[in-house]
Amino acid sequence: MTEPIINKPPEDWRKTACVLCSSNCGIEVKLDERAITRVRGNKAHVTSAGYTCEKALRIDHYQNNHSRLTSPMRRLDDGTYVEVDWDTAIAGVAEGLRSVTERYGDDRILYYGGGGQGNHLGGAHSTATQRAFGMKRRSNALAQEKTGEAYVEGLMFGTHTHGQIEEAQVAVFVGKNPWHSHGFDAARRVLKEIAADPDRQLIVIDPRRTETADLADYWLPVRPGTDAFLLAAIGAVLVDERLTSEKWLTDHVVGVEAATTALGKVPIVDFAKRCGITESQIREVARLLASATSVSMLEDLGIEMAPHSTLVSYLHRLVSVLTGNIGNPGGLTPHTSIAGLFNYSAAGNEPVDPVTGGRIISGLVSCNEIAEGILSDHPERTRAMFIESANPVHSLADSDTFRRAMRACECTVVIDVAMTETAEQANWVLPAASQYEKAEATFFASGFPDNHFHMRPGILEPLEGTLAEPEIHARLVRASGTLDAAEEAGVLDDLRAAAAGGIDAFTTTFTTAVQHHQELSSVGAVVLYETLGRTLPAGSEGAAATWFLAQMTAMQHPEAVRAAGHEGDGPALGNALWQAIIDGEDGVVFTRHDYSEALDLLGTPDGHINLDLPEMLALLGALPEAPERYTSNDYPYVLSAGERRSFTANTIIRDPSWRKKDAQGALRLSSADAEALGVDDGGRVRITTPGGVAVAVAEINNTMQEGHVSLPNGHGLAYSPAGGDPEIYGVAPNELTTLDWCDPIVGTPWHKHVPARLEAVSP
Ligand SMILES: Nc1nc2c(c(=O)[nH]1)N[C@H]1C(S)=C(S)[C@@H](COP(=O)(O)OP(=O)(O)OC[C@H]3O[C@@H](n4cnc5c(=O)[nH]c(N)nc54)[C@H](O)[C@@H]3O)O[C@H]1N2
Ligand SMILES: Nc1nc2c(c(=O)[nH]1)N[C@H]1C(S)=C(S)[C@@H](COP(=O)(O)OP(=O)(O)OC[C@H]3O[C@@H](n4cnc5c(=O)[nH]c(N)nc54)[C@H](O)[C@@H]3O)O[C@H]1N2
Ligand code: SF4
Ligand SMILES: [Mo]
DSSP, rough: HHHHHHHTTSOOOOEEOOSSSEEEEEEEEEEEEEEEEEEOOOTTTTTTOOOOOGGGGGHHHHHOTTTBBSSSSOOEEESSSSEOHHHHHHHHHHHHHHHHHHHHHOOOEEEOOOSSSSOOOOHHHHHHHHTTTTTTEEOGGGTTHHHHHHHHHHHHHSSOOOOGEEEEEEEESSSHHHHHHHHSSTTTHHHHHHOOOOEEEEEEEEOOHHHHHTSSSSEOOTTTTTTHHHHHHHHHHHHHOOOSOHHHHHHEEEOOHHHHHHHTOOOHHHHHHHHOOOOHHHHHHHHHHHHHHHHEEEOOOOHHHSSTHHHHHHHHHHHHHHHHHHSSSSSEEOOSSSSSSSTTTTTTTTBTTTTTOOOBTTTBBOOHHHHHHTTOTTTTTTEEEEEEEEOOOHSOOOOHHHHHHHHHHHHHHHEESSSSSGGGOOOOEEEEOOOOSSOOOOSSOOSEEEEEEOBOOOOSSOOOOOBOOHHHHHHHHHTTTTTTHHTTTTTTHHHHHHHOOOHHHHHHHHHHOOOOOOOTHHHHHHHHTTTTTEEESTOOOGGHHHHHHHHHHHHOHHHHHHHTOOOOHHHHHHHHHHHHHHOOOOOHHHEEOOGGGGGGGOSSTTSSEEEEOOOHHHHHHHHGGGOSSSSSSSSOOEEEEOOOOTBTTTOOOOOGGOOOOTTTTOEEEOOHHHHTTTOOTOOEEEEETTTTTEEEEEEEOOTTOOEEEEEEESOOOOOOTTOOOOEEEEEOGSSOTTTTBBBBTTHHHHHHGGEEEEEOOOO
């Protein structure tokens, strides 16, 4: 790297990324002092190539707003906060965590979070703090959306797969609205390309006529919560009409007979009625999927947070496998990861939570069970929580119960940039530097045949009073005493000296050091930050941890790393990749494969895809007996609580003035429902659910089916405009949700399918 970005002259553009969704589009920005005044897509970016959506252009509302924290804070008994200095805060947090372990034993502290849409380096450094303080319980937002998918993928593929939509002949979205939510690169551009190409088809399975559905060749408006019936029927047609890819299945798949036998019993006509899609349309779609050269199916919250969620995750993959769409160009492909979000190796042998009895998927406690466990009287319950870069009071089901659970803990710590709903309940609040004030990166990339990684240095100095997470974790690890012996033996000094001599010298010294001091590898990210990180340019220090990730990637996929243009063998190859990551301001290709190698990346023990999942097949067999509806006379509507819209981005931006439209976060409902309720457009509606009551502004919107209404996510945040008292804008969806309304297999909440009662509120 030539010069630190933070030292660039004011008139220069600075390269960074948008942090508002997992696409992390490369952007270039101009600054005026600390304000981000201009934003444009970075055309040279390896993944996004200049693409952005409207949200990136208003990113300054994330960087500069009145919610930013500027001092560590400690909660007093009366619930108010006092500012404390960093030394006091670090010592207090270390003492609070240590005393919980001393009193209750190991494994009583839960670590939650570790990264949002743009920042995973904090989480990478937190592993050091977790180990230093014996935090073994973990959870994060993935355990309220993607654990069902991960469970099924672990059993079927032993790894994650991703649809290569850009190349697919047929793209299918099941409960996903990529026009707004993205989830793959340059989503709107790619959707428009597919829509404009007569040889390619777009299929959207969604009760609402979304912006994506508007572009689709086939929009299948399922009745909410009935996707399992639709996908089972599509699978059944494949079997009934002998449309499966026999030869390919014989070569690559086991358990075909178990699955096709179960599908053979599906009552297609009855299931068509239940999901509200005609049999002829189901047959037409099944034939299209079977005849296409490639199909990419992607699921998202519309099925992950609705009835039969884990089963649906299985059923649509079953359809992809039966039609031979795994590992082919434009199909679903396994891929490399610079650091995997899930560990698939325990699939099928997941441990059970000793307190709640729930399955722990990939080491993650189910989000819906965290509060219940803490509030139980089980002797092994969690007694402390360490929450980083997450806002679970707002984002997890039943906000009130999560608040109570935090208060029931003996020590709670929050690291955040803002005074959030969660920070407001914590004993200690530690202010983080923003994602434009430090090195950051994410581990979301799931590209194939090429996979990308983008490490961005900070473009601004940390806001006064804040620290970047690597520094916070380094201080906590030091306070734990874990590094005392190595420090006294002069090992850290040796590592610093070696790092100053270059990455190869550092590699040799580090390898020897961890042999003598094993604790160095257990808190490895912090050791790297404290040594190698000190030699990196200002704003890049936290990138040292990626050295380890580069080494691991080079060890696991040496050929693919070399094919991506990085040279060397063994540790030298890892170092070449790392240097490219550090220098690559537009991101790098870190692995390059050929499609002929795609199925080599499967992680199942026998290298085959497995369709015989007895638990899922039993659920499929039991579908005819499933309830016809989950609504009742008391709660006759289905509320989707948390829709992605134009100006929503989870709770990353708190300042409501960033929204150009839908400032109030309206409840969308059909004109038929509005008329029946006597509600006008812009009028007010009371929403009552088994979890709570809220009042929202109504928006009559005929993309909604009758009986189905939706609220946006990310609203209902408290924000104080300059000098003003805090105000709450819109409805916080989880004031309306409950903990028990969730998937029976993995515990993911059914937020898209909350039974609700609506009443007009007189003006
Ligand atoms: N603009 C914006 N983009 C985002 C985010 C954001 O907050 N704002 N958040 C990011 C995150 S964290 C995530 S996980 C993704 C989520 O992205 P998506 O899952 O695409 O977003 P949602 O709008 O929550 O839900 C998708 C669709 O599910 C539909 N749906 C509701 N019920 C059902 C049903 O029973 N069956 C089916 N088939 N569909 C149903 C809804 O009508 C909606 O169109 O978005 C990411 N991108
Ligand atoms: N009812 C309902 N609930 C939902 C959903 C829904 O559809 N309906 N969607 C769910 C989904 S899919 C998800 S992913 C979750 C998301 O919910 P969470 O995982 O809680 O994540 P975010 O809302 O993205 O909050 C990220 C936090 O990180 C903070 N932050 C930003 N930058 C930094 C930084 O650099 N360092 C630190 N330490 N903190 C930072 C922000 O201030 C914010 O408090 O919400 C879930 N909740
Ligand atoms: S919100 Fe997502 S798609 Fe839009 S610019 Fe940001 S990263 Fe890209
Ligand atoms: Mo999410």
